[in-house]
Amino acid sequence: xxxxxxxxxxxxxxxxxxxxxxxxxxxxxxxxxxxxxxxxxxxxxxxxxxxxxxxxxxxxxxxxxxxxxxxxxxxxxxxxxxxxxxxxxxxxxxxxxxxxxxxxxxxxxxxxxxxxxxxxxxxxxxxxxxxxxxxxxxxxxxxxxxxxxxxxxxxxxxxxxxxxxxxxxxxxxxxxxxxxxxxxxxxxxxxxxxxxxxxxxxx
Amino acid sequence: xxxxxxxxxxxxxxxxxxxxxxxxxxxxxxxxxxxxxxxxxxxxxxxxxxxxxxxxxxxxxxxxxxxxxxxxxxxxxxxxxxxxxxxxxxxxxxxxxxxxxxxxxxxxxxxxxxxxxxxxxxxxxxxxxxxxxxxxxxxxxxxxxxxxxxxxxxxxxxxxxxxxxxxxxxxxxxxxxxxxxxxxxxxxxxxxxxxxxxxxxxx
Amino acid sequence: xxxxxxxxxxxxxxxxxxxxxxxxxxxxxxxxxxxxxxxxxxxxxxxxxxxxxxxxxxxxxxxxxxxxxxxxxxxxxxxxxxxxxxxxxxxxxxxxxxxxxxxxxxxxxxxxxxxxxxxxxxxxxxxxxxxxxxxxxxxxxxxxxxxxxxxxxxxxxxxxxxxxxxxxxxxxxxxxxxxxxxxxxxxxxxxxxxxxxxxxxxx
Amino acid sequence: xxxxxxxxxxxxxxxxxxxxxxxxxxxxxxxxxxxxxxxxxxxxxxxxxxxxxxxxxxxxxxxxxxxxxxxxxxxxxxxxxxxxxxxxxxxxxxxxxxxxxxxxxxxxxxxxxxxxxxxxxxxxxxxxxxxxxxxxxxxxxxxxxxxxxxxxxxxxxxxxxxxxxxxxxxxxxxxxxxxxxxxxxxxxxxxxxxxxxxxxxxx
DNA sequence: TATGAATGAGAATTCATTCAT
DNA sequence: GATGAATGAATTCTCATTCAT
Numbered sequence: 001x002x003x004x005x006x007x008x009x010x011x012x013x014x015x016x017x018x019x020x021x022x023x024x025x026x027x028x029x030x031x032x033x034x035x036x037x038x039x040x041x042x043x044x045x046x047x048x049x050x051x052x053x054x055x056x057x058x059x060x061x062x063x064x065x066x067x068x069x070x071x072x073x074x075x076x077x078x079x080x081x082x083x084x085x086x087x088x089x090x091x092x093x094x095x096x097x098x099x100x101x102x103x104x105x106x107x108x109x110x111x112x113x114x115x116x117x118x119x120x121x122x123x124x125x126x127x128x129x130x131x132x133x134x135x136x137x138x139x140x141x142x143x144x145x146x147x148x149x150x151x152x153x154x155x156x157x158x159x160x161x162x163x164x165x166x167x168x169x170x171x172x173x174x175x176x177x178x179x180x181x182x183x184x185x186x187x188x189x190x191x192x193x194x195x196x197x198x199x200x201x202x203x
Numbered sequence: 204x205x206x207x208x209x210x211x212x213x214x215x216x217x218x219x220x221x222x223x224x225x226x227x228x229x230x231x232x233x234x235x236x237x238x239x240x241x242x243x244x245x246x247x248x249x250x251x252x253x254x255x256x257x258x259x260x261x262x263x264x265x266x267x268x269x270x271x272x273x274x275x276x277x278x279x280x281x282x283x284x285x286x287x288x289x290x291x292x293x294x295x296x297x298x299x300x301x302x303x304x305x306x307x308x309x310x311x312x313x314x315x316x317x318x319x320x321x322x323x324x325x326x327x328x329x330x331x332x333x334x335x336x337x338x339x340x341x342x343x344x345x346x347x348x349x350x351x352x353x354x355x356x357x358x359x360x361x362x363x364x365x366x367x368x369x370x371x372x373x374x375x376x377x378x379x380x381x382x383x384x385x386x387x388x389x390x391x392x393x394x395x396x397x398x399x400x401x402x403x404x405x406x
Numbered sequence: 407x408x409x410x411x412x413x414x415x416x417x418x419x420x421x422x423x424x425x426x427x428x429x430x431x432x433x434x435x436x437x438x439x440x441x442x443x444x445x446x447x448x449x450x451x452x453x454x455x456x457x458x459x460x461x462x463x464x465x466x467x468x469x470x471x472x473x474x475x476x477x478x479x480x481x482x483x484x485x486x487x488x489x490x491x492x493x494x495x496x497x498x499x500x501x502x503x504x505x506x507x508x509x510x511x512x513x514x515x516x517x518x519x520x521x522x523x524x525x526x527x528x529x530x531x532x533x534x535x536x537x538x539x540x541x542x543x544x545x546x547x548x549x550x551x552x553x554x555x556x557x558x559x560x561x562x563x564x565x566x567x568x569x570x571x572x573x574x575x576x577x578x579x580x581x582x583x584x585x586x587x588x589x590x591x592x593x594x595x596x597x598x599x600x601x602x603x604x605x606x607x608x609x
Numbered sequence: 610x611x612x613x614x615x616x617x618x619x620x621x622x623x624x625x626x627x628x629x630x631x632x633x634x635x636x637x638x639x640x641x642x643x644x645x646x647x648x649x650x651x652x653x654x655x656x657x658x659x660x661x662x663x664x665x666x667x668x669x670x671x672x673x674x675x676x677x678x679x680x681x682x683x684x685x686x687x688x689x690x691x692x693x694x695x696x697x698x699x700x701x702x703x704x705x706x707x708x709x710x711x712x713x714x715x716x717x718x719x720x721x722x723x724x725x726x727x728x729x730x731x732x733x734x735x736x737x738x739x740x741x742x743x744x745x746x747x748x749x750x751x752x753x754x755x756x757x758x759x760x761x762x763x764x765x766x767x768x769x770x771x772x773x774x775x776x777x778x779x780x781x782x783x784x785x786x787x788x789x790x791x792x793x794x795x796x797x798x799x800x801x802x803x804x805x806x807x808x809x810x811x812x
Numbered sequence: 813t814a815t816g817a818a819t820g821a822g823a824a825t826t827c828a829t830t831c832a833t
Numbered sequence: 834g835a836t837g838a839a840t841g842a843a844t845t846c847t848c849a850t851t852c853a854t
Contacts (some may be wrong), residue, residue: 019311020313021312022225022227022311023228024224024227024228025225025226025227025228100311104307104310105311107367108225108308109304110223110366111367111369112369145394149391149395152359152360152367152391153356153360155359155363156355156356156358156360156363157352157355157356157360159359159363160310160355160359160362163310163311164310164313164314164355165313183352187349188349188352191349191352194402195399199397199399199401199402
C-alpha cells in the first residue's frame with residue numbers, strides 16, 4: 001500500500017508542528033494551512049489528532065533506532081560499538097531536529113502517554129547500549145556503570161544540543177563564553193563520546 | 204509585601220500543572236479546582252495565563268540558580284567546585300521535579316519563548332560553570348573543553364533522570380537491565396560528576 | 407441629608423463613563439479606578455449599576471429641564487420664548503457634554519429603558535415647547551407646525567453638535583469645508599434659532 | 610464572490626442587535642440564537658465581534674450614502690438638490706431604522722471609534738451638502754450658512770425621528786400634544802426640508 | 813479524494829457583586 | 834465608611850471534528 005502524497009505532506013507538517021508546539025499546542029487549523037491542504041483532508045488521511053501524533057512518532061522514532069542498531073551491529077569492539085552508538089544517535093537526531101523536541105516533551109510528561117511503538121524504539125536503543133556495556137565489562141575493558149545514566153547522558157545531552165540550536169544562536173556573545181555559538185553536532189558528539197568512554201575504560 | 208496564601212496556593216498548583224501538561228495543556232479550570240479556589244481568583248492574583256506561567260518559572264528557576272551559585276562559591280578548588288555544581292544542581296532539581304519538566308519543555312521549544320527572568324537563571328548557571336572550567340584550566344588541572352557541552356551533559360542528564368522517574372518505575376523489570384529501577388538521584392549525580400571530572404582532568 | 411464627597415465623586419465619574427461608553431460599555435472596575443475609590447465603595451453608596459445609572463441621569467437631566475423652563479418662563483413674547491428655549495437648551499447642553507451623549511444613546515435604544523425621572527424631564531421640555539408654539543399660533547405670529555419635529559430639530563441638532571466636538575476637531579481641514587472646524591455652540595444655537603423661528607413666522 | 614446565505618443572515622441579525630443594544634450590549638450568544646446559527650459559525654464568517662461590527666456598519670452606511678449622492682446628482686437646481694438630499698436621506702434612513710440607532714451611538718461616542726469606511730460615507734454626505742450650498746450661493750439663491758449645522762439639523766432630526774418611533778408610540782396621548790403620535794417620515798422630511806430651505810433662501 | 817461550511821464542547825477571561833475585616 | 838479578596842454567572846473566542854457536496 002503506497003501512501004499518498006497528501007498523507008506524507010500532512011505527516012511532515014505535523015512533525016514540525018508537534019515539535020514546535022507540543023501535542024496540545026499544535027492546532028489542526030494551522031497544520032492544514034501550513035500543509036496547504038484542507039482541514040477535512042487531515043481527518044480523511046489520519047483519523048484524528050491522537051492517531052496523527054502516533055503516526056508522527058512512529059515515523060520519527062523507528063528510523064533512528066534502526067540506524068543506531070544497524071550501525072552498532074557492524075562493529076565488534078565494545079569501544080567502537082559505544083562510539084558508533086553515540087555518533088549515530090547524534091547524527092540522526094541532528095538530521096531531524098523534530099525528534100529531539102518531541103522526545104524531550106514526552107520525557108517531560110514522564111513518558112506516560114508516549115505511544116507504545118515509539119516507546120519501544122527508545123527501549124531498543126537502551127537495551128542495545130546495555131548489551132554493549134556488558135560486552136565491554138565481560139571483556140574487562142569497561143568498568144561497571146549504570147547503563148540508564150549513560151543512556152541519559154547521551155540522549156539528554158544530544159537532545160539539548162539539537163533543540164537548543166536556535167536558542168544558542170540568540171545568545172549574546174560574551175567574552176566569557178566565546179565557544180557557545182559555533183558548536184556543531186559532530187564535535188559535540190565527539191566530546192560526549194570521549195567523555196563517556198574515557199570514564200568507562202579500566203585504567 | 205507578603206503574598207497571600209491564595210497567591211501561593213495558585214502558584215504551587217500551576218507549577219505542577221504546567222510541569223505535567225505544558226503551557227497549552229494546562230487548563231485554568233483544572234487549576235482552579237485543584238487549588239480549591241474560584242477561577243476568577245486566579246485572574247485576580249495572576250492577571251492571565253501567560254503571566255501566571257512567568258510567575259511560576261521565576262519562582263522555580265531563581266532558587267535553583269541561587270542554590271548552585273551559593274554552594275559553588277563556598278568552594279575554592281576547581282574540582283570541588285565542579286563536583287558541588289553538579290551535585291547541588293541535581294539535588295535541587297530532584298527536590299522539585301517540576302523544574303526538570305518545565306525546563307525540558309522550554310528547551311524543546313528552543314527556549315525562544317522562555318521568560319527573560321527564567322532564561323537569565325540558566326545563564327547564571329552556565330556562566331558559573333564556565334568560570335569553574337576556566338579556573339581549572341588556569342591552574343593546569345582541567346583540559347580545555349566546550350563549557351556548553353558540559354552544561355548540557357549536566358542539565359540534560361539530570362533533567363531526564365528526574366523527569367523519567369515515573370517512567371522508569373513503570374518499566375518492565377527485565378533480567379537484562381536490572382539496575383534501571385532503583386537508581387536514586389545521589390548515585391546518578393555521583394556518576395555524572397565522576398564521568399565529567401574524570402574526562403576533564405589532565406593526566 | 408448631605409451627600410458625601412465620595413458619593414458625588416462616584417456620580418461624576420460615572421456620568422463621564424456612561425457618556426463615553428454607554429451603560430453596557432461602562433465597567434465598574436474602571437469607574438472605581440477613575441474615581442480613586444474602592445470598588446466596594448461604589449456599591450456602598452449606589453446600590454448597583456442600574457441605580458447608579460438612574461442617579462446619573464436624574465442628576466443630569468433635571469437641571470437642564472429646570473434651566474430651560476425657568477428661562478422661558480421669564481419671557482412673554484412667543485418669539486423670545488422660543489429663542490430662549492433653544493439657546494438655554496444649547497448652553498446647558500454644551501456645559502455638560504455628557505448629557506448629549508447619554509441622551510443620544512437613550513434615544514438610540516428607543517428611549518424604552520430610560521429611567522422615568524429622566525424621561526419626564528424631556529417631556530417637560532417638549533410640553534414647554536408645545537405651549538410656546540400654541541401661544542404663538544394663538545397670537546397669529548406662528549404658523550402651525552408639528553412640535554415634535556421642532557423639538558427633534560433642536561435636540562437632535564444640538565446633541566450632534568455637542569457630542570461631535572472631538573470628532574469635528576479630528577476632521578481633515580479641506581478647502582471645501584473650511585467652516586467645519588471652528589464652530590462654537592453660541593453661533594450654532596443662533597443659526598438653529600433663526601432657522602426655526604424664520605420658518606415658523608407668518609409672513 | 611457571492612456571500613453565503615449564513616454570512617448575510619448573521620449580518621442582518623447583528624445589525625438589529627447592535628442597533629438595539631449597542632456594541633457592548635450586543636451578546637454573541639444572543640445573536641447566534643436569533644439567527645438560528647451556531648455560535649462558532651459567526652466566527653467562521655466574521656472573524657470576531659469587532660470585525661462583525663465593521664461589516665455591519667459598512668453594509669449599512671454605503672447604500673445610504675450612495676442613494677443620497679445618486680438622487681442629488683440627478684437634480685441641477687440647488688433648491689431641488691437640497692430638497693432631494695433631505696428627503697432621500699430621510700427615506701433611506703426610515704427604511705432601515707438600524708442606521709439611525711447605530712449612527713447616534715457612534716456620534717454619542719464622539720465618532721472616534723467609527724470604522725473608517727463608515728465615517729467616509731458620512732463625509733460623502735456632508736461634502737455633497739456643502740457642494741449644494743455653495744452652488745446655491747454662487748447662483749445667488751442661498752445665503753451663507755454653516756454647512757455643518759445644516760448637516761446636523763438634517764441628520765440629528767431624522768435620526769431622532771426614526772429611532773424614537775417606538776418611544777413616540779408609547780407616549781401617553783394628551784390633549785396638549787395631539788400631533789405627536791401620528792407623524793410619518795414623509796411629513797417630517799417635508800417640514801425639515803421646508804424649514805431649512807426657507808431659512809436659506811435670499812428674500 | 814477534496815473542500816467550504818457547520819458545530820458542540822470547551823477554554824480563557826471578564827464583570828457585577830458580595831463578604832470579612 | 835473603606836478596602837482587599839473572593840466568586841458565580843456570563844461572555845468572547847477556539848478547536849477538534851463532522852457533514853454535504
